[in-house]
Amino acid sequence: MIASSWLLVAFPALGALVLLVGGKRTNSWGHLLGCATVAASFVYALALFASESLSQAVDTTLWSWIPVEALQVDFGLRIDPLSMTFVLLITGVGALIHVYSIGYMSDDRDRRRFFAYLNLFVASMLILVLGNSFVMLYLGWEGVGLASYLLIGWYTDRPAAATAAKKAFLMNRVGDVGLAIAIFLMFKHIGSTSYEAVFAGIGDVSPGVVTAVALLLLLGACGKSGQFPLQAWLPDAMEGPTPVSALIHAATMVTAGVYLIARGAPIYNLTEDGRLVVALVGAFTLLLGSIIGCAYDDIKKVLAYSTVSQIGYMMLAVGLGPFGYALAIAHLLTHGFFKAGLFLGAGSVMHAMNDEVDMRKFGGLAKKLPITAVTFGLGYLAIIGFPFLSGFFTKDAIIEAAFGQEGWRGWVLGGSALLAAGITGFYMTRLMLLTFFGKERWRETTSADGREFHPHESPPTMTAPMIVLSIGSVAAGGLLIGGDTLAEFLSPSVGALQESHHGVLPHALIPWLTVLVSGLGVLGAWALFGRRTEGSTYTAVERPERVAWPVRAARKDLYGNALNEALVATPGMWLTRSAVFLDNRGVDGAVNGLAAAFGGGSGRLRRMQTGFVRSYALSMLGGSFLIVGALLLVRFG
Amino acid sequence: MNPFLAQQMQTVEAPGIDWGAILPMVIVFGAACVGVLIEAFVPKHQRWSGQVVLTLGSIAAAGIALGAYVSGRPEHGVVTMGTTLSIDTPALFLWGTLLALSVAAVLMIADRSVEPGGSFVAQAGIAPGTVQDRAQVQSTGMQTEVFPLALFALGGMMAFTAANDLLTMFIALEVLSLPLYLMCGLARRRRLLSQEAAVKYFLLGAFASAFFLYGLALLYGYAGSVKLADIATAAAGTDRSDTLLFAGLGLLMVGLLFKGSVGPFHTWTPDVYQGAPTPVTAFMAACTKVAAFGGILRVLTVAFEATSWEWRGVMWAVAIISMAIGAVLGLTQTDLKRMIAYSSIAHAGFLLIGTMALTDEGLSGTLFYLLAYGFTTLAAFGVISLVRDSTGEATHLSAWAGLAKRSPLLAGVFTFLLLALAGIPLTSGFVGKFVVFSAALSDGMAPLVVIALVFSAVAAFFYLRVVVLMYFSEPASDGPTVSVPGAFTTASIALGVIVTLLLGLLPTFALDWAGAGGFALGG
C-alpha cells in the first residue's frame, strides 16, 4: 500500500485540476467532487494507517525530478509516523471543512473555484508533509503559500482582503528566503537535500553551519506559522472566508512551521543554541498572542491571535528538543480539532448574523444557535484547559516540560507558558460571554450594510462537521497523551520522548497550578463581562479612546506592525528607492538603449528581405563565398 | 589497359539488404506509390478517405515496424544496402521523431473541418483570380495528391537521416524537396502567395542543391569516394590538396544549411512559410528541420570530426549570424507565420551549437532539441490555422489582439507554445536549450553559449509581444473568428502540446533514448 501512497496527493490534485480546467461546466457538481477527493484521501490514509506498521520511515521514489549533475532531487514521498499523523489531520479536518464549506459558500457564485483552491491547498499540504526531501517540502511550502494567498484574497471586492493577501504573501516570502538559504546550505555542505542523506550527514558538518541552518529553518517556520517577528500577517488573513481560516490559518498550514522543526529534529538535536532560540521565540509569541487576543472585538481576530499564541506553545515545545517534539505534535493535533471547531463555530455565528464579526453586537446567541453554542463551548473548554478535555492534557504537558528545564530557562519558559494559560482563560471567556450570553445586543443595532439581524441556526452541512470536531476536541487529548500513545508512535520519526527529572518545580504541582491560573483568568473575565450585562462600557458599540496603556498597546498588536515597519519596511523602502534610482538611470538606460538598437536594427534589416528571388540567391552565394573563403583561410592562412 | 575496362572485368555482387532495418522506410515509400495508383484508379469522391486511411495507416505501420526493430537492434547499428544506409541509434531516433511529427502534420493536412474541403486547392491547374478559382474556393474537393507527396517527402527525410554516403544523401535531399516544392503551391486561398512561395522555394532549393552537388564532387575528387567513412579516412591522411576538402566541405554545408534554414541561407524561409498552406508549413518547419539537422549531425560527426578545428570557427560565425538574424528580424514582424519563420531561423542557430559539440551530450542534446522543437512548432502552426476571417487565415498580428477574451483556451494553448519556443522552464523548449547549451559549455564553447543566451533573450521578447497582445489589448471590432477545430486538427494540436509539456516535465526518458548510442561508422 505504501508504494501507491502518491494517490494521497493525486486525489485532491486531480480534483483541483478538473475544477480549474473544467470551468463553469463543473459548477453543478464541483463542490461534491472537491469533498469526494479529500474524503478519498482520508479513507486511503486510514487504510494505510491501519494496514502498515509504520515502525520506520519508508521512502518511495516516483520519478527523478531535478537530475542536474550533483543536484539530484527525486519526486519521492516518505511515509513514517510523523507524516502519517499530519496526513490524517490534514485529510480528516480537511474533509470536514470541505463539507462545511458546501453550506457556508452556498451563496457564492464562484463556489466551484473555491473548492478548486481548497483542493489545491490540500494537495500542496500533503506534498509538504509527505515529501522525502527538503526540496519537496519547499514545493509544498510554496504551494500552500499560493493557495493561502488566493484564498485570503477571495473576496476580491474588499480592499482589505487584497491588502491582507499581499501582506501574507510578502511576509511569507521573508520566511521562505530563510528556508531556501537553509536548503542551499545543506546542498553545499552535505551535497544532497533528501532527508535521509541530510540527517545522515549533518553530524559531520561544522557546528556553526548546523546552527545557521537551524536558525534559517526557524525563520522559514516563523513566516509560515505566524511567529514573532513575522506574526502580523496571520490575523489579517482572517479576511478570507471562515472555512479557510479554520483549515489553513488554524488547523493545518500554519502548523507547517512546527512540522518543519519536528522533521528537522536530527538537525536541532545537534544545536542547543538553535533549540533555545526556537523555545524563546515560542515563549515570546505565546505571550504576545494571548495579550493581543484580549484587546480585539472582532471574533475572528481574537481566534487568530489565539492561534498565534497556541502555535507559540508548539514552538516552545519543539524548542525543548527530545523533551518536547511529541508534545508539540500532540498539541498540534488537539489544537487542530478545537481551533478548527472554534473557527467553524465563529463562521456559523457570522452566517447567522449577516457576516458581522464585531462581538459587541452579539450577545445571548446561545438561545438562537444552540448547536453552535454547545460545540463552540466544548472547543472553548478544550482550549482553556478544562480538566480532562483535550487542551488540558496537551497544554499541561508542554507547561510541565517547560518547567522541566534547568535554571533560568525553566522559570522563563515555564513561567510565560503558565501566565499565557491564564490570559487564554481570560480572553476566551470574554469571547464566549460576549457572543453567546448576556443581553441580546443585536436587537438594538444593524449590520454594516444596514440590515437587521435575524440569527438562525446553520444548515446540517455546517453543524455536522462542528459536532464531529467538538467530539475530537473533547476526546483527542486523553487518547493521545494517555499512556504516551502518540509519543511512542512518533518515536521512529522524532526520537523517544524524554522526561526531565530536575526541573524548577515539582511535576505533581503543575497541573493544579495550571488549572488554578486558568481559573483565575476565567473568573476575571466573568467579573468584567459576565456580571455587568447592563450599561457596561465594555459592551458599548463605541470604543472608549481613553484607556490604559496596556490596552492601547494590545490594540495596536503590541506594536508588532510598527516594529516591522521601523526595522524592515523603512530601511527596505530606502534601499528600494536607491535601487530604483540606480536602475532607472543606469541599468534601464543601458537596457532601453539596447532594446532601441535591436528594434531599429530590426526595422532596417528587414528591408533586406526584398522579396526578389535573385537577391535571395545573391545572399546565398555571398554566404557560400564567405564559408568557403573562411575555411580555406583558416586552413592555409 | 584502360582502368575503366579493368574494373568492368570484376563481377558485381548484389549487396545484402537488412530488410528488418529499412522496413519503416520501405513501407512509407511503398504506400506513397500505392497513393499514386489511388489517384489514377479510384473515383474522385473516394480518394480523400482512401488516401487518409492509407497515409495514416502506413505511417502507423512504419512506426510499428520501427518499434519492433528498435527492441532487438544491434548495439552499434547496421550498415545496409551495400554501404548506402546506416541504421544506427541517431537514425532510428530521428525516424521515430519524423514518423511521430508527420502523423500530426498529416492530420492537419487531412483536416476538412476548419475550411470545407481542407486547406488545399481543388485543382492546382486553375489560375488564381478567375471565375473557376472563385468556384473552387467554395467547393469541397481537394487535390488529394498531397498525401502521396507528403509520404514521398517523409520517405526522403528518413533516407536523408540514414544516408551513409553523399550520393544517397543527395538523392534523398531531392526526394524530400521536390514534393515539398509542389505542396507549397497548393493553397486553396491566397493562391498568388502560395504559387510565389513554391517558385521561390523551388528556384532557391535547386540553387542550393547545385552547391551541395558541387561540394560532393570536390569531396569525391579529394577522397576518391563519397562514403562518409572514406572521407574521414582520407582527411586523416592523404596527399591530395586540402583545397578540395575544404572547398567541398564549405559547398556541401551550404546545401545542408539551406535545408535547415540557417542564416545566411535562410532567405527563403519567411516567404515560403508565409505563402505555403499552413499544414504544409507545419510539416516543413518540423520535419525538414529534423531531417536537415540529422544530416548535418551525421556529416560533421562521421566525415569531418578530424578537421573540426578548422571548420568550427566558421560554424561559430554561421550560428551567430543565424541567431542574430532570427532574433533581431523577428522583432518587427507583423505576420505570425513570418514571425515563427524567424523563430525557426533563430532555433536553427541554437541547434547548430549543439551540432558542433561533436560529443555524446551534443548528439543527444541536439536530437532531443529537434524532437521538442518539432512538436512545439507544429502545434503552433496548428493553432494559427484556426484563427480566421472571411479571406481565410488571419495571420496578421493585429487580428490577434485581445484574442484571450474571445477564446481563452486557444490563447492559453498558444501562450504555452510560445513560452516553449522562448525556452521557459516546465516546457520542452527549456530542457532542449539547457541540454544543448550545457553540451556546448562542456565542449569549451562558453562565449558562444553566452551569445546564444543573449539572443534567446532577444527572441523571447517577440514571443512575449504576442502574449501581451492577446491578453492585454482590446479586441478589434471586426476581428477574426476562432474556428472550432475538428477531430484531426484537435488531435494534432493536442499531441504537440502534450509532448511539449511532457518533455518539459519528464525529459529523462527521451534524453536517455537520444543518448543510447552514436553513429555507425561501418562501411
Next chain:
Amino acid sequence: MTPTYYLLLSALLFSIGAVGVLVRRNAIVVFMCIELMLNAVNLSLVTFARINADLGGQVMAFFVMVVAAAEVVVGLAIIMAIFRTRRSASIDDTNLLKY
C-alpha cells in the same frame, strides 16, 4: 592533356550558371542556369572518376542526370502554373512576400 583543365572548365561553367541565376529575370532561363550548374558538376564528377580511376564518378553523373530530369518536371510545372496566373515568366514580378 591533364584533367585539371576539365576541372577548371567545370568550375567556370558552374560560375557562369551561378551568375546567370543572379542576373537573369526569366524564370525559365534562371532554371536553365541551375541546370548548367548541375551539368558542370557532372563534368567534375567524370573528371574525378578519371583521376581516381574509379567508376563511381561516372555512375554518379547518371544519378545526377536523373535527379535533374525529375527536377525539371517539378520545376516546369510550378513555373507553368505561375506563368498562367501572371502572363509573365519574370521572377521579379513575384514579390508579394517580402520584409
